[in-house]
Amino acid sequence: MNVIEAIQLRQSIREYDATYKVSQEEILTMLNEAGRAPSSWNLQPWRFVVIQDETIKAQLKPHVYFNVPQLETSSFLVLILNDLHRYDLFPILNDLELKAGYVTPEQASVRLEKANQSKATRTLESLDREGLLDCGIVAQNLMLVAKGHGLDSCPMGGFNRDAFMDVLQLDITRYKPVVLISIGKGKGPLRPSLRLPTETITFFK
Ligand SMILES: Cc1cc2nc3c(=O)[nH]c(=O)nc-3n(C[C@H](O)[C@H](O)[C@H](O)COP(=O)(O)O)c2cc1C
Known part of the structure; x- marks a missing residue:
């Protein structure tokens, strides 16, 4: 399946074959x-x-509102979080790229210094806002990747973020929940959707 086909075929699927299992190895491949x-x-x-x-799913059930079928029948769900402390992990990436030979030791040390300077200027609000876009892009990637693996998905904003972080025992002051995605083998009739005419929403200048 090429990328255009994956885009055309993806639909938000709200009910799945609850018996269908996806291995942890395949989940990690998809996330990768x-x-x-x-x-x-x-x-x-x-x-x-x-x-x-x-x-855990039973504990989350009261907090997904109208999204219970996705929670109960999907093979797995992925909650995407925006890490407000993301600069703390930059040295890991810098070391990996150094070891891979993508940067010289000098470039790596300059980058680290620049990252530390940049970190000092950032507000939590700007990290929160900017991360929404990054997390939205990775979310769409994941739904297309799922399609490529023969699976279906549904993005969900309808869940109680505070309650989720509480049940999952994760620090909401650091990790901001962005979107919940159910993934599995789709079942039942599809609800087709249309898009606004592209000519109506496009400005050529
Ligand atoms: C940010 C976001 C939040 C959404 N939240 C929900 C949700 O809580 N429950 C749900 O069933 N669908 C949800 N959707 C799916 C939309 O309803 C769906 O994408 C839209 O109707 C277009 O249909 P399609 O994805 O099948 O093309 C959400 C989509 C996005 C992008």
Whole structure:
């Protein structure tokens, strides 16, 4: 399947074959593929929480409002978080790119210094706002990657973020929940959707 086909075939699917299992290895492959997304300064602020455990899903159920079928029947869900402390992980990336020979030791040390300077100027509000775009891009990548793996997905904004972070025991002051994505083998009739005419929403200048 090429990328255009994946884009055309993706639809938000709200019910899945609940017996269909996806291995942890394949989930990691999919996240690795989705993570090829671009991001501001390549800081990759997204963090993935893979939700599969039935006990945890039962605890989350009261907090997904109208999205219960996706929670109950998908093979797994991915909660995408925007890490406000993303600069703290920059040295890991810098070392990896140094070891891979993508940067010289001098370039690596200049980059580290620049990253530290940049970090000092950033507000939490700007990291929150900017990360939304990066996380949105990785989310779309993940849904297209799922299609490429023969799976369906549904992005969800309809969940109680505070309650989720509480159940998942994650620090909401550091990790901002962006979107929840269900993934599995789609079932049932599709609800087709249209788009506004492109000519209506495009300005040629
Ligand atoms: C940020 C965002 C939040 C969404 N939240 C929900 C949701 O909570 N529940 C749901 O069933 N669909 C949700 N959707 C899916 C949209 O309803 C869907 O993308 C839209 O109707 C177009 O349909 P399609 O994705 O099948 O093309 C969301 C989509 C986005 C991008």
